[in-house]
Amino acid sequence: MAMKVSRLLSRRILGNALQRTAATWPGVMVGGWGYQGKTETVCEVAAEFEDTWLEMNGFVNPGARPGVRALHAPVAYVQTPVTATPKGLCEAILGFFGAPTKGLTLPQLVRQVAAALDDHGVLVLILDDITRLRLHRVDDQDAFDLVRAFMSMNVTLVLVGVDIAGSGLLRRASWDKRGKQWVMPAMEGGRVHGLEVTQTERRFDFVELDRFRYTTPAHIQAFHNHLVGLESGLRLFNAGPDMLVGGGMPEYLMRRTGGVVGLLNRLIEDGAHEAMDSGRELIDEELLDGIVLSLDDPGRDPAAGEVPRIPATASPPVAAAGRKRESAGAGRRGRNTVFDDTGPVAQTGA
Known part of the structure; x- marks a missing residue:
């Protein structure tokens, strides 16, 4: 699934950047639940594009004016504020460039954002956690209209x-079967908070990044391939071959993490640290049973689904076997001791 996202995103970003027309560039929406690796996948593709683009242009902004300093940042990454307003969104974008925002009105902030994107030659604008926008609120609707307006500036959103x-982000969009894209209607009016926008529809490719499954041979193979990749990056002295893919380890890891990439990476990372600290230099089920997964991340909004549910930890095999023996012993009838010889009766002196 990550390969599908990478191919689509890479094709769209590079295709838009090489366009010579003034048409509004189509964007990409990447969905999925929390800790599925959406941000990591998108940033890897964007970083690869940035390296390629900088090398193609000799690490110089091709749109810079002669005689001025060339500030070139082909990719800009911004996290949507928890309480999203047009002003807060502009301040977050300008914060990426280190531009001052104090005392500026909303129209001034919008003009500053437009100038920053143009001056730095930005071709890709990544807005993470976009579903923090609640479109039943007026401020959030205004913020989303501003986001769509940025597509008029020849950037891949x-x-x-x-x-x-x-x-609800696709509430006003329609599905184009021929182009296999979501189409949003043209924005009313020619300006959004002082920013001139093109009167054309906005198109988005939508792709969803799902968790690993363990139901079909193809799903199982994909999960095994991911574990092989994780294992190749581990440097543990006592690690044997197939440490993560041998025996019942894949099934155990699937039960512990539910196939969520972020939980799986966290479990293996914590397990590797524990293996080194304890001197075992090996990851197995017994060691991972002692690892408690915790996702106390203040930067994530659980109400928005950004924090996944952690599967219940399986009981350690030794403890489970002990409880089984105790329960079996509790239900068994004790031995009859009526005819036991207790020995001679002790004599008591006067």
Whole structure:
């Protein structure tokens, strides 16, 4: 699934950047639940594009004016504020460039954002956690209109969020069967908070990043391939071959993490640290049973689905076997001691 997202995103970003027309560039929406690796996948593709683009242009902004300093940042990454307003969104974007925002009005902030994107030659604008926008609120609707207006500035807009399909962001969009894209209607009026926008429809490719499954041979093979990749990056002295893919280890890891990439990476990372600290230099089920997964991340919004549910930890085999023996012993009838010889009766002196 990550390969599908990577191919689509890479094709769209590079295709838009090489366009010579003034048409509004189509964007990409990447959905999925929390800790599925959406941000990591998008940032890897964007970083690869940035390296390629900088090398193609000799690490110089091709749109810079002669005689001025060339500030070139082909990719800009911004996290959507928890309480999203047009002003807060502009301040978050300008914060990426380190531009001052104090005392500026909303129209001034919008103009500053437009100038920053143009001056730095930004071709890709990534807005993470976009589903923090609640479109039943007026401020959030204004913020989303501003986001769509940025597409008029020849940038590829990449929106990343949890459950985009159910968030309402596509509420006013229609599905184009021929182009296999979501189409949003043209924006009313020619300006949004002082920013001139093109009167064309906005198109988005929508792709969803799901968790690993363990139901079909193809799903199982994909999970095994991911474990092989994780194992190749571990440097433990006592690690034997197939440490993560041998025996019942894949099934155990699937039960512990539910196939969520972020939980799986956290479990293996914590297990590797524990293996080194304890001197075992090996990851097995017994060691991982002592690892408690915790996702106390203040930067995530659980109400928005950004924090997944952690599967219940399986009981350690030794403890489970001990409880089984205790329960079996509790239900068994004790031995009859009526005819036991207790020995001679002790004599008591006067």
